[in-house]
Amino acid sequence: MKEKTIKEKARKIPFKVYVRNTWQLYLMLLIPVIYMLMFRYKPMIGGIIAFKKFNVFAGIWNSPWVGFAHFKEAFGSKDFWNALVNTLILNIGDLIIGFPVPVLIAVFLFEIRNVHIRKATQTILYLPNFLSWVIIAGIITQLFSTSGLVNDIFRKVGVREVNFLSSPFIWRFVYWFAGIWQSAGYSLIIYLAALTATDPSLGEAAYIDGATRLQRIAHVTIPQIRPTISIMLIMQLGKIVSIDFDRPFMMGNTLVKSAADVISTYVYSVGLQAGRFDFATAVGLFQSVVGIIMILSVNQISKKMGEEGIM
Numbered sequence: 001m002k003e004k005t006i007k008e009k010a011r012k013i014p015f016k017v018y019v020r021n022t023w024q025l026y027l028m029l030l031i032p033v034i035y036m037l038m039f040r041y042k043p044m045i046g047g048i049i050a051f052k053k054f055n056v057f058a059g060i061w062n063s064p065w066v067g068f069a070h071f072k073e074a075f076g077s078k079d080f081w082n083a084l085v086n087t088l089i090l091n092i093g094d095l096i097i098g099f100p101v102p103v104l105i106a107v108f109l110f111e112i113r114n115v116h117i118r119k120a121t122q123t124i125l126y127l128p129n130f131l132s133w134v135i136i137a138g139i140i141t142q143l144f145s146t147s148g149l150v151n152d153i154f155r156k157v158g159v160r161e162v163n164f165l166s167s168p169f170i171w172r173f174v175y176w177f178a179g180i181w182q183s184a185g186y187s188l189i190i191y192l193a194a195l196t197a198t199d200p201s202l203g204e205a206a207y208i209d210g211a212t213r214l215q216r217i218a219h220v221t222i223p224q225i226r227p228t229i230s231i232m233l234i235m236q237l238g239k240i241v242s243i244d245f246d247r248p249f250m251m252g253n254t255l256v257k258s259a260a261d262v263i264s265t266y267v268y269s270v271g272l273q274a275g276r277f278d279f280a281t282a283v284g285l286f287q288s289v290v291g292i293i294m295i296l297s298v299n300q301i302s303k304k305m306g307e308e309g310i311m
Contacts, residue, residue: 050285054278063278070282080283083266086259087243090175095236097176102184103229106191107217122192126185133182137250140178141165168259175251175260187232194228195221230302238295242287263287 045060050070052063074080105125112118128136143149144164151161164174198221206216222229245264252260263283271280 047281047285049278050282052278054281066278070279071286073279074283074286079261079266079270080263082258083261083263084241087241087262087264089259090172090248090262091240091243093172093176094179095240098180098183099233099236101180102187103191103222103225105184106188106195107221109188110192110195110221111213111217122185122188125188128182129186131182133244133246133250136178136182140174140251144174165253166255168256171251171256172259175248178251179247190232191225191228194225198224234295234298234302237298238291240294241290 049060049063051065051067052060053066053069054060055063109118109121112121141148145151146161146163146166148164150164154161162170164170202224203216203220206220211219241263243262243264245268248260248262249265249268252265267280267283271277271283
C-alpha cells in the first residue's frame with residue numbers, strides 16, 4: 001500500500017520539475033551511453049564484412065558480397081576444427097579445474113576470523129591479476145623449462161626431469177595452473193562480496209544444532225552464495241568457444257602447437273597476418289553467435305533448476 005502511494009505521488013510530479021530535479025543524473029548517464037554506442041555498438045556494423053570479400057580501398061559498403069563463403073572455408077578447414085577442439089579442451093579444463101578454486105578460497109577465507117591474515121592473503125592472491133601474460137609466461141618458462149627451477153630440483157633429488165613445456169599433454173596442465181594463479185584473486189573478490197551479504201544467524205543456528213564447520217560450509221554458507229556461483233558459471237560457459245589471444249600465444253611454442261593452436265591464434269595467423277580481415281571477422285562472428293546461444297541456453301537451464309539466472 002505504501003509503495004503504491006509513492007508511485008502515485010511520482011506520477012503527479014510535473015515533467016519539468018522532474019527534469020529540473022534529476023537532470024544531473026541523466027547527464028552522468030549520458031557519458032557511458034555515448035561510450036557504449038561509439039565503441040561497442042558502432043563497431044558491430046563492421047561485422048558485415050564477414051559476408052563480403054573485403055577490399056581496403058573499396059571500403060566496407062563497396063566490397064562485393066560473397067555470402068557464407070568465408071564460413072564454408074572455415075568449416076572445411078582441418079586447422080579450424082583443430083583450433084576449435086583445442087579451444088574447447090582448454091576452456092573446459094579452466095572450467096572444471098579453475099572455476100571451483102576461487103569459490104573454495106573465498107569460503108575458507110571468510111571462515112578465518114583474523115582480519116589481518118584474511119586481508120594479507122586476499123592481497124597476495126589478487127596481485128597476479130595485475131601482471132600481463134608476457135610476464136607470467138616468462139615466469140612459467142623460468143620455472144618449468146628443461147633448465148628451469150622445478151627440473152633443477154627434480155635432478156638434485158634424483159627424479160627424472162619432466163617436459164612441462166614440450167609435451168602437449170603436460171603443457172595443458174601448466175596452462176590451467178597459470179590461469180588459476182592469475183585470475184583466482186579477481187573472482188575471489190566477487191565471492192567474498194557475496195559472502196558478506198549472507199545471513200550469519202543461519203550458521204549460528206546450525207552450530208547450535210550440532211553441525212560441524214564443514215557441514216555449515218556445505219549446507220549453509222555455499223547455498224547462500226549459489227546465485228552468484230550460478231551467474232559466474234553462466235558467464236563462463238558463454239565464453240566456452242572464445243579464448244583470449246595473449247595467454248595461449250605467449251605460453252605456447254612450436255613443440256606444443258598441436259595443443260596451443262586455438263581459435264584466437266588461428267584467426268591471427270590465417271586472418272590478420274595474411275590481411276584477410278573478412279575471414280577473421282567471419283570466425284569471430286561464429287564465436288559471438290555460439291557464445292550468445294550458450295548464454296541463453298544455460299540461463300534457461302539455470303532458471304528451470306530454480307536459480308535466478310542473468311536475465
